Amino acid sequence: MKIGVPKEIKSHEYRVGLVPQSVQTLVNNGHQVFVQTAAGAGIGVSDQDYINAGAVILATANEIYAVAELIIKVKEPQPEECLKLKPQQIIFTFLHLAALPELSDLLVRSGAIAFAYETVTDKHGKLPLLAPMSDIAGRIAVQEGAHYLEKPYGGRGVLIGGVPGAAPAKVTVLGGGVVGNSAIQVALGMGANVTVLDKSETRLQELAMIHGSKLQIVTSTADNIAANVVDADIVIGGVLVAGAAAPKLVTKEIVAKMMPGAVIVDVAIDQGGCIETSRPTNFSDPIFIEYGVVHQCVTNLPGAVPRTSAFALNNATLPFILELANNGYKNACLSNPHLMAGLNICDGKITHESVAKALQQPYFAAAQSLV
16 A cells, blocks of 8 residues: 655644654555655654655655555644545544534545544553553643743742642642543652542542552542632643543633632643633644633644654554555454544545534444445
8 A cells, every 4th residue: 555644734743643663564564655755854753764664755745645545644634635635545643523623524525534543442442542642641731731830921830849838739630531640640740739530430449549649539520620620720631532522621610710820731622622711722822811820722732742752653553554554444444343433534424423423413334334
């Protein structure tokens, strides 16, 4: 199969869809890989590194999209990229369509076969391609929260870990999944007082076993969310419903009651955000202040550490990319239901139920679309 890797064009996105080691594996399996020039520059990988791995370097994105049967990216295609897609061309990347109806419309009209990293599953019902980025995002979220808690950025001027005689910051983590667990680990490591809220008692017990008595665990109810958000110095939004829009757990009324200079880092912003006052930002203009509260809602948070992120992502995606390339998307999906769960759009139809529901569009079962 002919596989194309265009350079990412989203604002401050430095990751790349395939690293040289993955290219070499695909070439060794008999596939051709075409990489846009400088696609790996943001992670310190040169065109020569790709050539040494067996790739062919092409000068422009137009050339990549023209030759490739399978496009491998990191972030969702931007409008100008969607216009380059062709019917039956496969694209495998993060999509987050529940929060991006315009992108969904463009992909439907393109006739392309669109797989989303974030809805591919595993035998445990987890999301193995989202997990490494969620792990990184949770860690970065605490760093970002601590940074913007500083007074020059509009924060309260509280040191996250405190010092003798001055209390540490209170960090409230919404959601105890991969993002939440990573955020908890870093926040506790920095000396913060940390509270996590989750609706699953089983997950809360697991987190208590992992992190011990330093972590405060609270069942996620509307009253408990309000009580633990209003007095927090940093709130990390880390809830996820696979393929669907994130639930709005924190209302604007709750935000209005928070302390001036408190910080919200809404990691769920890729799926629309779990804070009612959140809106997408980017690294060029990462924050805004609403009701006196600093909001950091960057939609590609792991892009801040692109080298780490690109290699971690490739470790997870490569087996699925190999299945698509070796078997074609139909056979690959029919033999692997976990990959089929990643199929969001096929032949102009939305084939993921949660995505269709979030977009209020007709849903067509993926298996039926593959016949």
